[in-house]
Amino acid sequence: MNDLILPATLPYGRRATRLNTLASGHELEGYLNFCSALCRAQQVQAEVFLPEAQQSLIWQNGAPCHDPQAVLQGRWPAVLKGLLKQMVDPVTPWQSTVMRLQQMSAAQVQTCAQQILTLQWHELDRGAAPFVAAALQVDFLLRAQASTAPALTNHTQAHCPVCGFLPVGAILHDQRRYLHCALCESEWHHIRAQCVECNSGRDMGLWSLQEGARMVAETCGDCHGWLKQLDQDAQHDLMADDLATLELDAALSEQGFERISPNLLLFPGAF
Ligand SMILES: [Zn+2]
Ligand SMILES: [Zn+2]
Numbered sequence: 001m002n003d004l005i006l007p008a009t010l011p012y013g014r015r016a017t018r019l020n021t022l023a024s025g026h027e028l029e030g031y032l033n034f035c036s037a038l039c040r041a042q043q044v045q046a047e048v049f050l051p052e053a054q055q056s057l058i059w060q061n062g063a064p065c066h067d068p069q070a071v072l073q074g075r076w077p078a079v080l081k082g083l084l085k086q087m088v089d090p091v092t093p094w095q096s097t098v099m100r101l102q103q104m105s106a107a108q109v110q111t112c113a114q115q116i117l118t119l120q121w122h123e124l125d126r127g128a129a130p131f132v133a134a135a136l137q138v139d140f141l142l143r144a145q146a147s148t149a150p151a152l153t154n155h156t157q158a159h160c161p162v163c164g165f166l167p168v169g170a171i172l173h174d175q176r177r178y179l180h181c182a183l184c185e186s187e188w189h190h191i192r193a194q195c196v197e198c199n200s201g202r203d204m205g206l207w208s209l210q211e212g213a214r215m216v217a218e219t220c221g222d223c224h225g226w227l228k229q230l231d232q233d234a235q236h237d238l239m240a241d242d243l244a245t246l247e248l249d250a251a252l253s254e255q256g257f258e259r260i261s262p263n264l265l266l267f268p269g270a271f
Pocket of ligand 2: 196
């Protein structure tokens with residue numbers, strides 16, 4: 001398997017289905033169903049914008065998510081408009097947020113996008129954030145798909161070699177560990193049992209909610225960072241299953257560990 005895997009297909013429809021399945025009877029049922037609706041809308045918008053993405057500007061440098069010009073030039077504001085149109089539904093709890101976003105100025109939306117990409121989440125409009133992040137994800141994924149994969153020379157790299165953002169967690173493919181970009185969904189090989197945050201391998205721990213769980217958390221005793229790791233199969237989805245296992249986050253936080261991997265469907269306090 002290649003060391004760097006660009007997203008070959010659109011993941012959102014499958015993710016929406018997985019979120020729906022996970023939502024049934026879950027204590028976060030309402031939120032998981034919201035995320036499912038948002039992912040369903042992402043799939044539609046990604047299909048709409050796919051043809052033009054294939055013939056447009058490709059990012060040349062390694063960290064476009066930190067380049068305000070590259071972000072400004074993206075097609076995500078148009079994707080966001082499409083997403084909001086699809087998410088209009090008067091009976092849902094997110095209706096007022098959708099309407100508020102439709103009234104926001106371009107500058108306000110740009111500010112929200114820049115805060116998401118630079119992880120300045122303390123000042124973030126948490127109601128608007130999941131929608132803006134969903135539009136950014138579609139834009140970045142389509143550009144990643146149209147890119148040529150750079151050769152991966154560093155196998156202890158914490159940032160996505162394609163877009164420069166952080167991983168949402170790790171996935172095992174045939175027992176090799178890959179980090180999965182929270183933004184553009186590229187995956188890159190990262191040496192196992194070595195901390196993604198500080199590169200130490202001295203005091204790593206694995207935690208899970210049940211014996212034999214496919215989703216585990218890897219902790220580092222040196223920097224106290226942690227991230228989730230999924231033993232991938234056809235059914236599970238790292239981003240969706242992450243949201244359904246937030247008990248693990250709470251338990252590790254109680255142990256004094258700090259999560260190092262953002263999930264762009266998860267902005268605490270969004271609703
Ligand atoms: Zn990326
Ligand atoms: Zn560490």
